[in-house]
Amino acid sequence: MTAPAPTETVPDTEPEPILQVTGLTRRFGGLTAVDHVDLTVRPDTVRAVIGPNGAGKTTLLDLVTGFTKPDEGSVTFLGHDVLRMPPHRLPGVGLMRSFQSARLVPRLSVRENVMLGAHHLTRSRFLADGLRLPRARREQRALEERADAVLEFLDLRRFADTAGSDLPTGVQRLLEVGRALAGAPRLLLLDEPAAGLDGTETRELAAVLRAVARSGTAIVLIEHDVEMVMSISDDVLVLDAGAVVADGPPAVVRTDPAVLAAYLGQPDIDGAGTHPDERENR
Ligand SMILES: Nc1ncnc2c1ncn2[C@@H]1O[C@H](COP(=O)(O)OP(=O)(O)OP(=O)(O)O)[C@@H](O)[C@H]1O
Numbered sequence: 001m002t003a004p005a006p007t008e009t010v011p012d013t014e015p016e017p018i019l020q021v022t023g024l025t026r027r028f029g030g031l032t033a034v035d036h037v038d039l040t041v042r043p044d045t046v047r048a049v050i051g052p053n054g055a056g057k058t059t060l061l062d063l064v065t066g067f068t069k070p071d072e073g074s075v076t077f078l079g080h081d082v083l084r085m086p087p088h089r090l091p092g093v094g095l096m097r098s099f100q101s102a103r104l105v106p107r108l109s110v111r112e113n114v115m116l117g118a119h120h121l122t123r124s125r126f127l128a129d130g131l132r133l134p135r136a137r138r139e140q141r142a143l144e145e146r147a148d149a150v151l152e153f154l155d156l157r158r159f160a161d162t163a164g165s166d167l168p169t170g171v172q173r174l175l176e177v178g179r180a181l182a183g184a185p186r187l188l189l190l191d192e193p194a195a196g197l198d199g200t201e202t203r204e205l206a207a208v209l210r211a212v213a214r215s216g217t218a219i220v221l222i223e224h225d226v227e228m229v230m231s232i233s234d235d236v237l238v239l240d241a242g243a244v245v246a247d248g249p250p251a252v253v254r255t256d257p258a259v260l261a262a263y264l265g266q267p268d269i270d271g272a273g274t275h276p277d278e279r280e281n282r
């Protein structure tokens with residue numbers, strides 16, 4: 001066996017985070033919805049943000065994606081100062097999000113819905129489309145191929161020509177992810193993608209999200225299904241009343257007394273107040 005060439009050695013330093021959130025704060029009147037939150041996301045990882053209802057999860061995501069302006073703090077994504085960019089430019093630098101309620105266009109086919117996610121990658125716009133210029137036609141074909149590749153990856157190719165309105169909820173959720181993936185993001189932020197899914201659909205979605213992270217798109221996952229979060233996340237940030245109460249790998253976070261305390265009285269949180277060993281066996 002020969003020694004590896006110097007270029008093949010694995011660096012012993014952590015890769016640079018792709019997203020760095022520092023001291024992010026948002027107040028609504030007297031309420032501090034997000035309270036000096038720090039959050040880093042490493043490339044190719046699943047990063048969960050959990051917390052009870054009203055903890056500030058969606059507001060945090062709104063801040064990171066420019067939908068809401070913070071009172072304090074900074075957001076840096078791949079060297080870009082996100083807070084100085086209009087939200088519609090974020091997909092162009094590789095930052096995409098989904099919304100808490102799915103927003104598929106019902107009258108468009110599944111393929112067309114996925115293509116919508118990639119429009120910022122094309123150069124021709126409405127005028128060229130209307131005139132059917134060669135570039136527009138070429139780009140249209142490239143978009144279709146891209147959408148089909150995404151559908152293949154998600155194992156949804158059979159639905160390509162189905163209308164967005166005619167899909168089971170589980171498929172709609174996967175499609176939301178697919179539409180974002182078509183835009184080739186480096187980071188995808190998902191707000192409760194498993195809401196309304198049954199156990200099988202949730203497991204399918206979890207497997208897809210793991211595969212997405214391995215294929216080069218890091219994920220920030222806001223989710224109420226704690227079992228799902230713990231099974232696929234590399235690191236978990238726990239918010240309560242806007243503030244970070246814990247941040248670390250799932251095995252550490254799930255036994256943290258501050259986390260259990262934050263979840264007490266929350267009926268939809270898996271295992272709150274139960275011994276961790278009992279939860280393992282469910
Ligand atoms: N536009 C707004 N104006 C006033 N208060 C707001 C606004 N948006 C959110 N809030 C408040 O900020 C707090 C955090 O809300 P947020 O929606 O971020 O919580 P969440 O963690 O996403 O909750 P859920 O789990 O229910 O989705 C809540 O108390 C909410 O009522």
Ligand SMILES: [Mg+2]
Pocket residue numbers: 057058059100
């Ligand atoms: Mg929310």
